[in-house]
Structures are given as C-alpha cells and as structure tokens.
Amino acid sequence: MSAFPCWTEIYPPARSFPATQAGPAWSVDQQFLGGRPAKVRDLFVDLADVATALRRRDDAVDAIEIHADVLRIGAPVSFTAQLVRIHVRRIEVGCGGVLQVEQPANAGECALEIVSDELVIENAASPWISFRGFAPQLPPDEMSRRVYLQCTRGTTGDALITLGTTDEVPPGDGLLGELQLLTAMRLRHRGAGAAPQVAELSLRIASWVNRSQTHAEGDSRLALESALLLERLRTLRPELHAVPSLRLERYSHLAERTANALRAIDDECTHLFDAVADIGLRNGDAEVVLGHYRNCAALSQNLLQEARRDEAAAAAACAASRRKLEAQKSKLEQARKTFQEGCDEKTRQLKLEAGVGIGGAVLAVVVGVLATVFGSANGPAAAAQGVQGAATAARQLSRLLQILNRIWDLVKAVRATLELLMTAQKVYEAVAKNLAGRQAITEASRLTSWSDPASGHDPVGVADWEALRVEVRAAFDEALKMEISGATELLAAIEVFIILSEEAVNTGVHQARCMQVRLQREWELQRDTTDAAAVEARRTMLGKRAEIDRATLMFYERIQDQLKLQLVRAIGNMRDAYRYCTLREPGFAPSLTDSGATLYALLASAEAELTQFLENSQRMSTWTPTAYRIWERRALDELTTERTLSWTISLHNYPRVERIRISEVHVWLVCSKPCYRNISILVSTPGIYKDRTPAGPIEFAAAPFSSTFQYNLLPPRSHGDARDHRGRSVHITLHGDDADKSRFEPTPFTTWRIHIPADLNHGLDLADVEEIGLEFRGTAAGIDAGETAGTAEASP
Amino acid sequence: MSGSVPATAVPERPALRVLLPAVVLDAALLAGASAGQAGRIVVRADTLRIAGRCLLPGATVDILARRIEFAPDSAIDVSGAAVAGFDAAARDPTRDGTAQHLDGHQGAGGPRGNDGGLIRICAREVVGTATLLANGSAGGRSQRGGDGFAHVNGQHARRDACPLAGDMPVPPGAVAGIVRMLMPGLDSYQRARYGGHAQAWLRFGTLGQGGRGGAPGRPGDGGSGGRIALRHATPLATTPILAASGGAAGQPGESGARGEPGADGTHVLLVNLGHGFEVHDIDMYWQYELQGELMSGLAQLRAAAASAAEIVAEPAEAGRTLPDAVSCTPASNDELASECPLDYLELIRAGASRDIARAKRSRGLARYEWLAELTRNATDQARQDLHAAATKAMAALASAAIALPATDG
Structure with missing residues (x-):
C-alpha cells in the first residue's frame, strides 16, 4: 500500500x-x-x-x-x-x-x-x-x-x-500558478480540524510559486501575489493573538455587508458554471462578471487609500521610536563609561583597603608573635598581650579575605554588566535588522528573498524582553549592593533602552503590518484592474460563441473566491474580535472551501454566539479604580533624568474584575512647588496587552498606542482629591480621533510609558515632581465583587 | 601497456557517450532502450553501479569511473548475440528429391555465430564481483536435408498416358526406345505395314526404390571471442569473473527422410506407329519386345533406385578465442589519467564542489582526491589548474576537519 x-x-x-x-x-x-x-x-x-x-x-x-x-x-x-x-x-x-x-x-x-x-x-x-x-x-x-x-x-x-x-x-505555467495559489489560500482557510501538515502545505505551495515566478522570465504579478501570501502565512503567530483595530460590532456589520455582496454574486457564479456545463457561456454572462470585476477594482482603490493613510501614521511612529532609541543609545554609552569609571574607582579603593589590611595584619601577626615570644620571657602579661595581638591579626586576615572576595564579586559584577551591555547591543542590532528587513519588503522588485525562509526576521518577542529585563536586574544587584558609582544610572539607562527597544520593535512590526496591508491592497487593485481588462478582452473575443476556454472559467471562479475570501477574512476578524471581547475561543471557524450558504449560516451562528455570551456573562459596567500614585524615588529619578517613566500593570493588580477594557487614561504630575502652566504628556504602550482567561493568561498583539495631550497643572492637593484636576485625561484611541468610538479598547495589563517631552515643556523642572498620578477609566465585568485600585506600593 | 586493447574499427551501429556524475546501468532499463542498439558505449562517470545482467551484444563498452559497484548477480555482457539457426525438424519441400534426382538435396548451412564485443574498464575502485563477459556466440543450426523422392503408385502412373500422335517428347523419368512388335497373328506384310518403326517410351518409376534423404546443411561456425581489459588502481577484494571465449560450433539439422519405394505397378507403353495406334498397357502386349536401349535404360534406372549409400553431413568449426583476450591488471594513476578527457575532469570537479556545498564532505573529499591523482603530472595548463583547485580544496577541507568534526558519514 x-x-x-x-x-x-x-x-x-x-x-x-x-x-x-x-x-x-x-x-x-x-x-x-x-x-x-x-x-x-x-x-x-x-x-x-x-x-x-x-x-x-x-x-x-x-x-x-x-x-x-x-x-x-x-x-x-x-x-x-x-x-x-x-x-x-x-x-x-x-x-x-x-x-x-x-x-x-x-x-x-x-x-x-x-x-x-x-x-x-x-x-x-x-x-x-x-x-x-x-x-x-x-x-x-x-x-x-x-x-x-x-x-x-x-x-x-x-x-x-x-x-x-x-x-x-x-517559471512554471501561469495558469497552474494561479490554481496553486487559489489552492494555498483555500487550504489556509480550511478552518478548524485541518491537519497541521495542510497548513504547512499552503506555505510550501506559495513558496514554490514565488520561487518559480521570481525568475527573470516569470510572471511578476504571480510573484507578488505569492510573496504576499507567503508573508501572511509566515507572520502567523498562533501564540500571540491578534486584535483587530475595530470593535466587534463593527466587524459584525462589515461581515454582514460582505455576505450580502457575496450572496449577490454567488448565485450568478453558480448559474454560470451550471450554464457552462449545460448550454455554454454567452457574451451576456461575461458582461455581468465584468461588472463585478469593475466594482471590485473600485473597492480596492478605496481600500488602498485607507491602507496608505494607516501606513504613513505607522511609519511616523516607527521613525520617532527609532530616533528615541538612537538617542538612548548614546546615553547608554555615556552611562556605561561612568559606570566603568565607578568600577575602576571602586577597584582602586578596594585595593587600597586590601593593601592596608594586609600590612596591618602582617604587622599584627609579627607583633603578636614577638609579644608571645618575649612575653613568655617577660611574664604572663606580656604573653597574654602577644596572644591578643595574634588574635587581632587573625581577625584582620579574615577581613582581608572578605575584601578579596568583594573584589572578586566586583569583577564578576562588572563582567556580567558588560556582558549585559553586549546583549543589549545585540538586541539593538536585532531590532535594527528587523526593521531594516521590514523596510525591505516595500521594494516589490526584491521578491526573491521572500521565498527564502532564512531571510525572515522574527521580531523579538515579549518573553525575550521580559527575560532580558530580569537578567539586567539580577546582574546589577551585586553592583548596587557594592555602591559602585554610576551603577544606578547605568541600570536606569539600560532599562530605558530596553523599553525603547521594545517599543521600536513593536512600532516596526506594526509598520510592517501596515505595509503588508498596503501592499496587499496595491496588489489587489492591480489584480482587479488587470482582471477587469482581461475579462473585457475575453468577452470581446468570446463573441457569440458558446464555448469558453478554461482560463476564462478561472476568472469566474476567482471573482467568487475573492468575495468569499473577503467574507472569510471578515468572519476571521470577528473571531479575533470575539476572542478579545469575550476571552473565549470562538466556536465558529470559516473556511474558503465552505459554500456561500455555509458562510452565511456561520455568520448567523457567530452573532447568535455573541448574543448568547452577552446574555449569560457577567454584566459589563463602568470601571473606575483608584488612581495609582507613583512616588517611588527610583521612578521619579528616572523621570527626572530621562523624562520618561515606565510602569507595568500586571495581571495581579486587578485580580477580582474581569474583561477590563480601558477607554480613558488619566495622567498628571504633582509638584512640590507651585507651577501653573500647560504640561504636555505623551502616553504610550508597546502594543502587547495581557488578560486572563479561564485557561490562563493570554497575550494579544495590537497596534501600539501613543497619544500626546496637554493639561493645566494645578497646585498640589491631597492625594485622594486627584480627580479634581481638569483636562488631564486622554482617551484611548489608536488614530488620534477621540470621537471614533468604534476602535478597540486596550486592557490595562501592559507597560505604560509616560514621557514629558522637553521640547513641549520648556522650563519645566522635573526634579520638582513629587508624585505622578495614573488613572484608568473603562468597563469591566465583576465590579459588584468590589475592587480597590492598585497603588504605587502595590504595583509591580 | 600490457592490457591495452587496440582500438577496433567503429562499427556501423551508432556510438553513444555518457558523461554523468553518477549513473546506474540497470539491466531492466537497458533492455528496452535504444542504448542497447549502440555499437559503442562510452561511459565517463564518477560512480557507476551495475545492476542485473546488462546485455549489450557485440558492443564496445568503454568505462572510466572513480568507483564501479557491481551489485550481486550483475554483469556486463557483450557476448555475441545468439544467432537464429534453422529449426531442427522444419522441412523445405524445394530440397526434396525428384523423379529425375531421387535423392533429397543437402540442407542450407547454419549461420555463423556473432563475435564477442569489447569491454574496457578503468577505475580507481571496483566494488563487488566484477563479472564481464565477451564470448562469441554459438554457430547456428543448419537446415534439414531434403527428403528422398517417393514413388507414386501405378494408378497414378496411368494418368501419364494419353493419346498422342506423331513424335512426342520423352517425359521426365522415362526412357525412350524402340519397341519391336511381336504381336502374334500378324503377317509379314502387316508387320511391315504396321510394325517396322515404332517409338515408345517407358516409365519405370513404379519400379524403383525411394530416393535417399538429403544431408543437413553445414552448421554455422562459432563466433570469435571478444576482449576484456579491466584496470584498477586499488586491489580488488574479490576475484573478477572474466570470460571471452569463442562460441561453439552450430548443431547440424536432421537428415532428409528416405523416399518411399515404388510399388510394382503398371508399365505404361505408349506406342506411336504413325497409324493411330492407341495406348496400350504393356502387360497386355507383353509379346512386344523391348529393344536394347530400353532394356539398358531400365537396368540403369533400377540400379539408381537401388542405391542406398549414406550421405554424411559436413561438420562446422568452433569460434576462435583471441590470444590475451582477458586481462585484469593494476593501473597507475598516470595510466588512468591518460584515459581521462578534460570534460570528465571538469565533471569531477563540479561534483566535488557540489558535494561540499551540500555538506557531503566525505564524498567531496574523495572526488577531489581522485581529481588530484588524475592531474598530478599534468602538463597542460587546464589540468594543472584543476590540480591546483583540487589541492586547495583538500587543504581547506583538512583544516575544517580539524576545527570541526565532519557531520556526514
């Protein structure tokens, strides 16, 4: 067998x-x-x-x-x-x-x-x-x-x-290449229950088509289509769930509209294929399909413009992030030099101590021995003095050993720190390479590298950053205990560097996603325009003939597949939105191989599932936890020196409420001196959000959030009265449009970065800041159980 | 060189050259392929594997490879193709005896066996039992002799009689002569009127023995043996099987069967006296006296029919076996190098380079070593360059082997 x-x-x-x-x-x-x-x-x-x-x-x-x-x-x-x-x-x-x-x-x-x-x-x-x-x-x-x-x-x-x-x-046969890509897409969207090797198969097919069509004599349109499909297949990160940028309701609405469009053409396509089988295709039928192609081309044009806007915003955010990272790199270098000098100074000091200790110990031992010798001759008192001297000498020797151990520890600490710096440097290089790799995909001519799996640059993951952070803190423990000059500053610089790196990577990833979408849209527009022309040409050639060739048939199938694919994507977005909204794995999975009727039924069941969840789950209500008051010295020092404060909210901070979604974040400064002025604050997140599900923690990847706002700093009041400050809040939006309530809302469980830009806050002395307020507003389930806000002391 | 084989004239069959890095000569694949029709096959390869008994009758096979592997029960067989002789028992009626020549004719001679081909193998290493065959094929069987004439009986003889007038030709198998009329009751006038001159012929077929069977033809001679030259750089692990002997003589066909003797039937006399005499049965007119020539002819025919001496077939000869037909000798690198064309050396280098690129380190190294050996004493620039490239690659591989252990077997 x-x-x-x-x-x-x-x-x-x-x-x-x-x-x-x-x-x-x-x-x-x-x-x-x-x-x-x-x-x-x-x-x-x-x-x-x-x-x-x-x-x-x-x-x-x-x-x-x-x-x-x-x-x-x-x-x-x-x-x-x-x-x-x-x-x-x-x-x-x-x-x-x-x-x-x-x-x-x-x-x-x-x-x-x-x-x-x-x-x-x-x-x-x-x-x-x-x-x-x-x-x-x-x-x-x-x-x-x-x-x-x-x-x-x-x-x-x-x-x-x-x-x-x-x-x-x-290059291989163009028509087969089309068929292969169609198959790869269908296999990819086969839905639940598909064997893992089938997922691998679609990747292999797309890679093969790309590899063959990137030849000098290949079909550039097929090459681009396969490259985009490859990129989509490769960037699947099942461990990190994507969060679509809109709310679930919007996706539901969009899916319904797509379904209607598909419903309109589905019947026609079915009729066409039946007609081909029975009576042959006529010119009039081609006219109908041509109309659909033209509509698709117009739709693609609109989508492309939207994608271009998104990409421009993402590119700007990415560029800003990279600039910050570059600036931090020089600061890091300066901190490293300071720390190195501190280490040298500490080493000299320890050497001196050791030298004095050794001299003293040797002298004491000699004196002790002499005293013992002479003491035995001169009497018991002298002898006792000699014994005491020897004991003192022994203690000093012990002290000497301790000093030597400290020197050894110092050496170890310095070495570990320098290695860490090298690690950070590697991370930076990885980030830069990653971003460069992402930038490269904009060059449509360089499609060859897409088919080579080795050229894929995997972004540095959340776990990598966390591991690095832990490693940095552990390594600096020794240096901090020894009070080496510059250690605190270097640690702060490294932490900021890590945060900035993380942000740079995430903005880069987001930009790449936007680029991908834009390229996809560009290609779709190109495809639809070309297809419309091809269908028109074929319609002309068709004349009154009843027989049509296979290539023409493929166009009919493709237009149906394109619409079906859009519906599958729309339901796929619904799945992601559903998962983020309900924190449950959705029970509906669309497949490109499903018939139109099945997809409509799936859409209806998805809406029913959502309705059922909303009816049965805990009620969502307004969530207004107590504000964080951050007065920890180290955090304030960081703000003073770096003008930046990073604050991570962990899942343990709000253990009793569920499904927290933030619509507003409030930030304010409390100064020790009266300061009545406008203050601009930048609030951002890296785009990785955590939450709890019954099965355990879950991570979501979304667009990084970044927003700058201004408010009037009022005189300090009691900490409990912080909410009286006016104009200090910022809505959580992804595109700066506060009025747009259709965008998704993040969870609080991420690293919040608060930056006071120097160029927007001239003359503001951050040394006067004695407290920073951070407050969330949003919705959550399980409020009735009662919830107290985290405090600075309780925060991670 | 002692084992060298002089270049033979290129036969009319087409020549085929094969230049491949690694190739399999598979008997099953070769059987139905056009390559089997080639008169001269030249294989230049890095490795060659022989699978099954590869039949290339009478062909010249010239192989140069770094390593040749003979699978169990495999062979290269360029023995002459077996010839198709006559069927031992098949009759050819045209060779049977006739009334004029009662004995059957000798059968046709058998075809000559085909000569064995030529095998030249030069290899650095031969693995397995090399089985090379270049025998001449056996001569073909000769044709069966014709059967002796079988007499028809008297009833059939009567049908030869017919009324005739005037002179008539003597029919085959009959003796013509004068019949003297001894019919009683005729007076002299009548004898003078009706006798006198009478012509008659007699057919004695019914009287004689059957013809002797014809001798079979001369069987075909055996084909001559070919030549085999096996040259190897490294000692052989097993003794090769080499055979290039002449083919055996062909088998004779069967002798023809003796003809059936005639039964004593009616003697037919045809008398033509010029006066409308009719045909008579000679027995009815026995008193007619056969004259001398008829009597002697009858005796002669009887004597011929009675001859029963055996006819002996002519024997054939076995094929020749050439002197020094088989040789298996070690070869030096220089001797092997003299057999290598430049395109073969380029092929080896390309293969080695590919091996290294694909992490097939051990085989790449072996190929570079082979290349270096073949070009060590090269005088032309191209081969010297190849030698330099091989030496450089081997040095690089050696240093890499010190740094890192080989990853492949």
Whole structure:
C-alpha cells in the first residue's frame, strides 16, 4: 500500500478544472489532446494517466509538458519524445516507478527537464529516471531543483548524454500558478480540524510559486501575489493573538455587508458554471462578471487609500521610536563609561583597603608573635598581650579575605554588566535588522528573498524582553549592593533602552503590518484592474460563441473566491474580535472551501454566539479604580533624568474584575512647588496587552498606542482629591480621533510609558515632581465583587 | 601497456557517450532502450553501479569511473548475440528429391555465430564481483536435408498416358526406345505395314526404390571471442569473473527422410506407329519386345533406385578465442589519467564542489582526491589548474576537519 497522501482528497476541488468520470481534468482538454507540445496541467497528476491519454492521440507527440503541484510516478512509464518537461512542486516515486524517456528514431536530439522542489521516493535505492536506458543517480538529498538531461549529437556524430543541474527555478505555467495559489489560500482557510501538515502545505505551495515566478522570465504579478501570501502565512503567530483595530460590532456589520455582496454574486457564479456545463457561456454572462470585476477594482482603490493613510501614521511612529532609541543609545554609552569609571574607582579603593589590611595584619601577626615570644620571657602579661595581638591579626586576615572576595564579586559584577551591555547591543542590532528587513519588503522588485525562509526576521518577542529585563536586574544587584558609582544610572539607562527597544520593535512590526496591508491592497487593485481588462478582452473575443476556454472559467471562479475570501477574512476578524471581547475561543471557524450558504449560516451562528455570551456573562459596567500614585524615588529619578517613566500593570493588580477594557487614561504630575502652566504628556504602550482567561493568561498583539495631550497643572492637593484636576485625561484611541468610538479598547495589563517631552515643556523642572498620578477609566465585568485600585506600593 | 586493447574499427551501429556524475546501468532499463542498439558505449562517470545482467551484444563498452559497484548477480555482457539457426525438424519441400534426382538435396548451412564485443574498464575502485563477459556466440543450426523422392503408385502412373500422335517428347523419368512388335497373328506384310518403326517410351518409376534423404546443411561456425581489459588502481577484494571465449560450433539439422519405394505397378507403353495406334498397357502386349536401349535404360534406372549409400553431413568449426583476450591488471594513476578527457575532469570537479556545498564532505573529499591523482603530472595548463583547485580544496577541507568534526558519514 502506498505511503503517499491521497492528494485528490487534500486538494479542495476547483470548479474551473472539473474532473470527469472519464479521466483526469486535463485529459479532456483539447490543448492536451491536440496541442503541440502536449501540455498537462493539474494539481495532481499520475504519470501513468498521462501515458494512457497520450495513446489516445491520433498523431505522435514530439514534446510533452507536465505542470502539476504533485506528480506521482507509480509504475514504469515510457515516453518517446524529443522533449519531456516536468515542472512540479513535488514528485512522488512509488516502488517500481520509473520515468523512461526514449529518443524518437528520426530525432537528432532529446532532452528531459525536471524542475521540482521536493522528491519523495519509496525505494531510494532503485533508479527512477531512465534516459535512453541510462539512469542518473538522483536521490532526494542530491536532487537539484532543476535537472536537465540532454542527448546531443557531437561533432563526430556520436550521441552524448550529459546532465545539467542547478538550483535555478525557471517559471512554471501561469495558469497552474494561479490554481496553486487559489489552492494555498483555500487550504489556509480550511478552518478548524485541518491537519497541521495542510497548513504547512499552503506555505510550501506559495513558496514554490514565488520561487518559480521570481525568475527573470516569470510572471511578476504571480510573484507578488505569492510573496504576499507567503508573508501572511509566515507572520502567523498562533501564540500571540491578534486584535483587530475595530470593535466587534463593527466587524459584525462589515461581515454582514460582505455576505450580502457575496450572496449577490454567488448565485450568478453558480448559474454560470451550471450554464457552462449545460448550454455554454454567452457574451451576456461575461458582461455581468465584468461588472463585478469593475466594482471590485473600485473597492480596492478605496481600500488602498485607507491602507496608505494607516501606513504613513505607522511609519511616523516607527521613525520617532527609532530616533528615541538612537538617542538612548548614546546615553547608554555615556552611562556605561561612568559606570566603568565607578568600577575602576571602586577597584582602586578596594585595593587600597586590601593593601592596608594586609600590612596591618602582617604587622599584627609579627607583633603578636614577638609579644608571645618575649612575653613568655617577660611574664604572663606580656604573653597574654602577644596572644591578643595574634588574635587581632587573625581577625584582620579574615577581613582581608572578605575584601578579596568583594573584589572578586566586583569583577564578576562588572563582567556580567558588560556582558549585559553586549546583549543589549545585540538586541539593538536585532531590532535594527528587523526593521531594516521590514523596510525591505516595500521594494516589490526584491521578491526573491521572500521565498527564502532564512531571510525572515522574527521580531523579538515579549518573553525575550521580559527575560532580558530580569537578567539586567539580577546582574546589577551585586553592583548596587557594592555602591559602585554610576551603577544606578547605568541600570536606569539600560532599562530605558530596553523599553525603547521594545517599543521600536513593536512600532516596526506594526509598520510592517501596515505595509503588508498596503501592499496587499496595491496588489489587489492591480489584480482587479488587470482582471477587469482581461475579462473585457475575453468577452470581446468570446463573441457569440458558446464555448469558453478554461482560463476564462478561472476568472469566474476567482471573482467568487475573492468575495468569499473577503467574507472569510471578515468572519476571521470577528473571531479575533470575539476572542478579545469575550476571552473565549470562538466556536465558529470559516473556511474558503465552505459554500456561500455555509458562510452565511456561520455568520448567523457567530452573532447568535455573541448574543448568547452577552446574555449569560457577567454584566459589563463602568470601571473606575483608584488612581495609582507613583512616588517611588527610583521612578521619579528616572523621570527626572530621562523624562520618561515606565510602569507595568500586571495581571495581579486587578485580580477580582474581569474583561477590563480601558477607554480613558488619566495622567498628571504633582509638584512640590507651585507651577501653573500647560504640561504636555505623551502616553504610550508597546502594543502587547495581557488578560486572563479561564485557561490562563493570554497575550494579544495590537497596534501600539501613543497619544500626546496637554493639561493645566494645578497646585498640589491631597492625594485622594486627584480627580479634581481638569483636562488631564486622554482617551484611548489608536488614530488620534477621540470621537471614533468604534476602535478597540486596550486592557490595562501592559507597560505604560509616560514621557514629558522637553521640547513641549520648556522650563519645566522635573526634579520638582513629587508624585505622578495614573488613572484608568473603562468597563469591566465583576465590579459588584468590589475592587480597590492598585497603588504605587502595590504595583509591580 | 600490457592490457591495452587496440582500438577496433567503429562499427556501423551508432556510438553513444555518457558523461554523468553518477549513473546506474540497470539491466531492466537497458533492455528496452535504444542504448542497447549502440555499437559503442562510452561511459565517463564518477560512480557507476551495475545492476542485473546488462546485455549489450557485440558492443564496445568503454568505462572510466572513480568507483564501479557491481551489485550481486550483475554483469556486463557483450557476448555475441545468439544467432537464429534453422529449426531442427522444419522441412523445405524445394530440397526434396525428384523423379529425375531421387535423392533429397543437402540442407542450407547454419549461420555463423556473432563475435564477442569489447569491454574496457578503468577505475580507481571496483566494488563487488566484477563479472564481464565477451564470448562469441554459438554457430547456428543448419537446415534439414531434403527428403528422398517417393514413388507414386501405378494408378497414378496411368494418368501419364494419353493419346498422342506423331513424335512426342520423352517425359521426365522415362526412357525412350524402340519397341519391336511381336504381336502374334500378324503377317509379314502387316508387320511391315504396321510394325517396322515404332517409338515408345517407358516409365519405370513404379519400379524403383525411394530416393535417399538429403544431408543437413553445414552448421554455422562459432563466433570469435571478444576482449576484456579491466584496470584498477586499488586491489580488488574479490576475484573478477572474466570470460571471452569463442562460441561453439552450430548443431547440424536432421537428415532428409528416405523416399518411399515404388510399388510394382503398371508399365505404361505408349506406342506411336504413325497409324493411330492407341495406348496400350504393356502387360497386355507383353509379346512386344523391348529393344536394347530400353532394356539398358531400365537396368540403369533400377540400379539408381537401388542405391542406398549414406550421405554424411559436413561438420562446422568452433569460434576462435583471441590470444590475451582477458586481462585484469593494476593501473597507475598516470595510466588512468591518460584515459581521462578534460570534460570528465571538469565533471569531477563540479561534483566535488557540489558535494561540499551540500555538506557531503566525505564524498567531496574523495572526488577531489581522485581529481588530484588524475592531474598530478599534468602538463597542460587546464589540468594543472584543476590540480591546483583540487589541492586547495583538500587543504581547506583538512583544516575544517580539524576545527570541526565532519557531520556526514
């Protein structure tokens, strides 16, 4: 029994390539039965079927082309042709399977070209290619992506068989590439229950199409489409749940609208395919589809403009973040130098102490010994004095050892700190590289690197930052205990550097996402425009004919798939929004292979599920916890020196309420001296938010939040009366539009960064700040159980 | 060199050169392929694996490889193709005896066996039991002799009789002569009128023995043996099996069957006296006296029919075995190098480079070593460059091996 997968079951059926009872899809294609070269095109092709179909041809065939995603060679199959070209993603060779190529009797030359990405052989020991009787040994681990076996006539008239191998991938069939990408998208959206290897399969297919179409002679449109699909597939981070930027209700609304659009065209497409099967397609039908394509192109134009705006905002945030990071880097270097000097100073001091200690100890020991010797001669008192001196000397020696240990500790601390600096430096380089890599994707011409998995730059994760933070604090413990000059400053600088790095990475990731969306939109616009033109051209060519070719059929299927994909995405966004809203895993999973009716039913069930949740869950009510009052010296010092304060709210801070969502954050300064003036404050988060679910903590990735606001600083009052300050609040919005209430609301469980920009607050002496207030407003469930706000002392 | 084989004339069959890094000669794949029709096959490879009994009848096979591996029960067989002789028992009626020539004719000679081909193998290493065969094929079986003439009986003879007038030709198998009329009751006038000159012929077929069976043809001679030269740089682990002997002589066909003797039937006399005499049965007119020439002809025919001497078939010869037909000798690197064309050396270098790139370190190293050995004493610039490249690569690999252990086997 064959160990190979059943591909016909794995691949979702494509209606524009209908398989018939009589044989495989391509065998009924006139292009194959009468074409020169005879071209086979399908997702899965069994070579034996090709040979059978070839025998049905009336005339001899001199060239054969096989384009497939998977080619199965399960038995010896012989072709007599001048050129046999096989361009497939994967080749499966069963036991006894051999591809035999013979040269026609009257032909001077003969060639076999195989382009493939993956070779699986059941029996690796036996040859699987026979070229004029000779079998080049090509096991899977030595198989190149392109193999060219050639038999030519030499100058002497002798035939010469040679083998050329390269990793270059010449472009494959465009129509098959379209079909492969369609399949990859369908596999990706297959929904719940899909095997993990199927998810891997869509990545492999997209990568293969990209690799082949990025060739100089490839189809740039297919290359771009596959590159975008690849990027979407690669950036899936299942451990980090995405949060769509809108509220659940908005997605529900959008999904409903998309469903209506799909409903409109779904029936028509079904009718078209039925019509093709029954009476053939007519010009009028093409006109209808052309109208849909034009509508899609207009829609894509609007979406592109929106994506461009988002990207510009994200790019600005990213650039600002990088500038801050660069500035912090120089400060970090300065702090490192100060710390180094502090270390040197401390070392000198310890050496001096040690020298004095050793001298004293040696002297005491000598005196003690002498006193003992002479004391024994001069009497018991002297002897006792000598013993005491010796004991003192021993204590001093002990002290000396302690000092030496401290020196050793110091050395260790310095070393650990310097290593940390190197780690931070590496992190910075990773960040820069990451951002550079993300920037590079804007260059559509550089698509080659997309297909290479090694070139993917994984962003530094939340866990990495946390680990680094813990490591920094642990390493500086020793230095702080020893009171080395500059240690506190260096620690602060490193922490700020880490925070800024995290922010830079997250803004970079967000920018990359925006770029991705924008590229997607650009490509979609390009695709829709091109498709509309192509459909128009085809409609013109179609005339009054009833028969249409397969390429035209694909357009019909694609327009339906595009709309269906939009609906699937819309429901996918609903899933993300539902998860963020309810903190439960959604029970509805859309798939591109679902019919339109199934998707409408899914949409209805999603809304029902949400309604049911809202009815049964704890009531959401306004949440106004007590404000944080931050007066910790270290935090205030950081604010003074760096003009920045970072404050992390952990899940333990609000243990009794659930599903907290913030709509406003209030920040204010309390100064020791009267200061009546406008103050500008920047509040930001890195975009990673935590929350609790019944199954445990969960992390969400969303766009980083950043907003600057101004307020009038009022005279200090009692801490409990802080809410009386006017104009000190900022709404949580992602795009600066306070009136837009449709945007998502973050959780408080993240690192809040409060920055007092010097250029907006001229003359403000932050040394006068004796307290910072931080207050959240929003909604939460479980308020009835009572909740007290965290305080600075209770905060992490 | 002692084992060298002089270049033979290129046969009319097409020549085929193969230049591949690694190749398998598989008997099953070769069987139906056009490569089997090639008269001269030149294989230049890094590694070659022989699987099954590869039949290339009469071909010249010239192989150069770094490593040749013979799978169990595999062989390269360029023995002459077996010839198709005559069927031992098949009859050819045209060779049967006739009334004029009672004995069957000798059968046709058998075809000559095909000569064995030529195998030249130069390799650094031969793994497995090298089995190389270049025998001449056996001669073909000769044709069966024709059967002896079988007499027809008297009833059939009567059908030869017919009324005739005037002179008539003597039919086959008959003896013509004068018949003297001894019919009683005729007077002299009548004898003078009706006798006198009478012509008659006699057919004695019914009188004789059957013809002897014809001898079979001369069987075909055996084909001559070919040549085998196996040259190897490293000692062979197992003794090779090399055979290049002449083919055996062909088998003779069967002798023809003796013809059936004639039964004593009616003697037919045809008398033509010029006066409209009819045909008579000679027994009815026995008193007619056969004259001398008829009597002697009858005796002659009887004597011929009675001959029964055996006819002996002619024997064939076995094929020749060439002197020094088989040689298996060690070869120095220089001798092997002299066999290597430049494109082969380039192929080895490309393969080694690919191996290193694909982390197949051990094989890459082996290929570089082979290349270095083949180009060590090169005089032309291209080969010297290849030697330098191989030496440099080996040095780099050696230093890498010190730094890091090899990851592949």
